Amino acid sequence: MSFVSKYNRIAPIYELIDLPLELFFFRKWRKEALSNLSGKVLDVGVGTGRNLIYYPAGCRVIGIDKSEKMLRKAREKAKTMKNVTLYPMDAEQLDFPDNSFDYVVTTFVLCTIPDPVKALKEMKRVLKPSGELIALEHVHSSSPFFDLMEHLINPVLFFLLGDHTTRDTVRNIKKAGFTIKEEKSLAFRDVFRKIRAKP
Known part of the structure; x- marks a missing residue:
């Protein structure tokens, strides 16, 4: 079963699965990482x-996901957000x-994309030279x-989520051609990290 099929299947209960992590850790990290962003x-x-509630209203946010059923949930949240547009799209082939x-x-995405380096190269391509990658990941x-x-x-x-817990995400970011500007351990020693990188 592909990782997209897995996420389509668990979409109705996805937010319950990691609710303790969301309440105790993730929402605080999201707010800290996203609430001061600007531009596109x-x-x-x-x-x-x-993530959507943490972006400033002045940001123009484009959200993509390969799972249509996960996107359906995101669209519910984005109904009243005029600055958010959501598309079904493959991270490995950004349109x-x-x-x-x-x-x-x-x-918490780079652990599931089948070819993370290919996807990261695409992210680097669509970033402005002055832009920045911000990643909250378990590594x-x-x-x-x-x-x-x-x-x-x-x-x-x-098996459940197509999630690779042993992936060396920091190395993958470097392999894709990014320069790491910040690498901050967040929880469980260095399992959860915030990474900022320039193209």
């Missing part, structure tokens, strides 16, 4: 639209011209304990 923003893997966006945002940990935990839960999360 691409939200890659917008999912059910949890936007070069140098289109001031920011590209990913939140492969340098801690032996958390590394073991990630390897143990990886088969389960991959």
Whole structure:
């Protein structure tokens, strides 16, 4: 089953699955990372639209996702948001011209995209030279304990969500040609991180 099929299947209960993480961690990180952005923003893997309330009204936000059923949930949230447009789209083949966006945002997405380096190269292409990638992600940990935990839960999360817990996302961002400007550990030692990078 493809990761898109998995997300279409779990879309109705997706927000319940990670509700504890959302309440205790994610919403605080989203607010801190997104509430000061400006200009034109691409939200890659917008999912059910949890980021949308944190963008300033002055931002022009384009959200994309490959799962139509997840997008349906996001559209409900975006009904009254005149600055948000949502499209079904593959992150590995972005249908936007070069140098289109001031920011590209990913939140807990780079663990599920089948070819993350290909997608990141596309994100780099559509970013303006002055633009910035902002990523909130769970990544492969340098801690032996958390590394073991990630390897143990990886088969389960991959089966359920197409989620790779052992992915070296920071290395993938560099491989795609980005320059890391900030890498901040957020929780569970260095499992959850905020990464800011320039094209």
